[in-house]
Amino acid sequence: MLKRLSRGEPLVLAALCLFALGLLVMPLGLLFRVGLAEGAGALLDALGGRSVRAALWHSLESAAVSGTGALVIGTVMALVIGLSDLRAKGGFVFVLLLPMMIPPHVTAIAWVQALGPASPVLQALHLAPEMGATHPLYSPGGVWLLLTLQHAPLVFLVVLAALRALPREMSEAARISGARPARLLRRVLLPLLAPSLLAAFALAFVSALGNFGIPALLGIPARYVTLPVLIWRRLSSFGPSVLRDVAVISLMLAAVAVVAIWLQSMLQRRARSQVIGPAQAPLRIALGRWRAPVTAAMALYALATLVLPLASLLATALVPTYGVRLNLDTLTWANFAEVLFRQSVTLRAFLNSTLAAGLAALVLAALSCLLAFFLNARARPPRRIAGGIATLAEISYAIPGLVISIAFILAFLRPLPLTQLSLYNTLWIIVLAYLTAFFSVALKPVAAAYGQLDPSLDDAARVSGAGFGRRMGRIYLPLVAPAAASGAILVFLTAYNEVTVSALLWSTGHETIGTTIFNYEDGGYSVLAAAMASVTVAATLGLMLMLDLAGRRLPPGVVPWRM
Structure with missing residues (x-):
């Protein structure tokens, strides 16, 4: 036993379990306890409220409609990029993924200013x-449209990765047999x-x-309120029972997300088709005379x-004030x-x-390297424990960020025991x-990278006496x-501009980019919100371009969007 402990594997696995209990189980467990403190009747009472029922329906409706639209758009784009001889694929992939890196509230601000009566671009074009x-x-259709455009890149990434993982034998056999592309x-x-x-x-x-x-x-101007917006409005209203009410609504939202993931997993198992053969480069179907129209359609999109x-x-x-037409006289920095600067x-x-x-x-990059090691361990107990932690991580990702915010408020509202250290109203709670x-x-x-490694590497190292x-x-x-x-880059770009998780956790002195832009727009300072959003987009674009240039000298797979 002492020899095994000296190798470090049980200690590392125990540390991963403590991490899971402290951040993946305890906050959400407190949310569950507060939400059901008065029994299941609290959920029924919440559903009996007209505003909650309407918000629940709006959430399901907008998620289903936009998810279907994102599935269609993202799949078509992935098939064109992954299967055809379209030129400049790398450039198209970069451009198609860029909307995913732009915060949703920035996307909303940009589109409101692009299509409204005060749009400088439309005014210039009369x-x-x-x-x-x-x-x-300002309508349900507007919410559906922008959610579709925001999440189509997610679908594009998933389908493109699946295309690259498919063996070519069946496709080539079908083409040899005379099957046309359709x-x-x-x-x-x-x-x-x-x-x-x-x-x-399911992801969309x-x-x-x-x-x-x-x-x-x-949605607020259109009176089309979803559950996350209802949670934000309820928490902003204060009151003696606000945390209990918000916890109940958050629990409802979390339950919908978990049920959606469970249904997706069940349907995936039924639809799974076993294929034989290693992954190879996808097909390159010649577009012929359709290449120019397809390229033009992609560029137009x-x-x-x-x-x-x-x-x-x-x-x-x-422009100095929102609504002023942009020209040389009104141009201002x-x-x-x-x-x-001010x-x-x-x-x-x-x-x-x-x-x-x-x-x-x-x-997270360091924790992922450690947890993935145990996910592929030969011994069953470590593999099961690691699999449980991975499942908790999947559930936490499926649960909306605003629900996680409520859970962390409940967990860290009071100082930590023993140390009396308070994390509430600090940057650490956001981290x-x-x-x-x-x-x-x-x-x-x-x-996925660990799954491709030969287990004999570990056996040879153990025989040679190498410790963990x-x-x-x-x-x-x-x-x-x-x-x-690659995972760290995706986490950084996602967290850098987000507003959903930090919307309820920020405090004076600990603002994030997303909350600052949202507060500018919500307070009526549209031109300042547009200026800061423009700087944020420029910073995100610059970071992605630097990573893309560096990706030419880095190993394949480091930069997620490089072909």
Whole structure:
């Protein structure tokens, strides 16, 4: 026993269990206890409320409609990129994934300014609606549309990865037998992709279910309130029973997300098709005379979904007051000067977001490397324990960020026992919430990388007398480092601009980029919100471009979007 303990494996596994209990189980367990403190009748009473029922229906409706739209758009894009001889694939992949890295509330602000009567771009083209006209996006359809565009890149990533993992033998056999591309797609590829399509839809559905920025900025004016927005409004109203009421609604939202993931897993098992053979490069079907129209359609989609709203966002940031037409006389940089040099909250928010997202990315990359080792262990007990922790991480990712915020408020509202250290109203509570919310994002690529390693590597190292630390440092970490870096990049880019998790956890002095932009817009300072959002988009784009350039010299798989 002493010899095994000296190798470090049981100690590391015990530390991972403590992490899971402290961040994945305890906060959500407290939420469950508070939500059901008065029994199941509290849930029934909540459902009896007219506003809760309406918000629940709106959440399900918007998630289902936008999830279906994202599935269609993302799958079509993935099939075109993954199966055809389209030119400039790397550039298209980069552009198609960029909306996923832009915060949802920034997306909402950009589209509101792009299509409204005060749109600088539409005014310049003399296409702007009349002043006083109802904004077309302040409607349920506007919420559905922007949720679809926001989550289509998620579907695109999942389906494109599935295409790369498919062996080519069946597709090549079908083509040799004379199957045209349409028949090949209908009879071979789509049945094989069915589990991945279900997973992609579930991911888009759950992401839309927990989205706060888009329903808050578009749904509130249209009186189309979803559960995350209702939670935010209830918590902002205070009152003696506010935490219990919010906990009940949060528990309801969490239950919907978990049921959606459970249904997806069950349907995936039924739709799974066993294939034989290693993964190979996907097909390259010649588009022929359709190449130019397909390329033009892809470029038009990128122009309509990315360039138009971002151009309007920038144009709004360059006018003195919202609604003023942009020209040489009204052009001003005062809004950028205000948010970058005069407003201390802006620089503080950039610093806080960089620190919180960077620290969460590094910690999760390290934890993922350790947990994935035990997920592929030969011994059954460590593998089962690690599998349980991975399942908890999946559930935490499926639960909307606003629910995690409520759980962390309940868990850390009081000082920690023994140490009397208070984490509430500090940046650390946001970092811990990020660890809970995004653990699954960092774990997936690392677990896949471990699954491809030959178990004989570990056997040879053990026979040679290498302990756990030496095996991790000399064998496993160098081999899975590209996957760990890929997961860390995704975590950083996701957490850097998010607003859902930190919407209820920020405090004065500990603002994040997402909460600062949202507060500007919610307070009526649209030009300042546009200026800071423009800076945020520029920073995100610059970071992605630097990673893309560095990816040419890095091992394959480090930069997630590189072909």
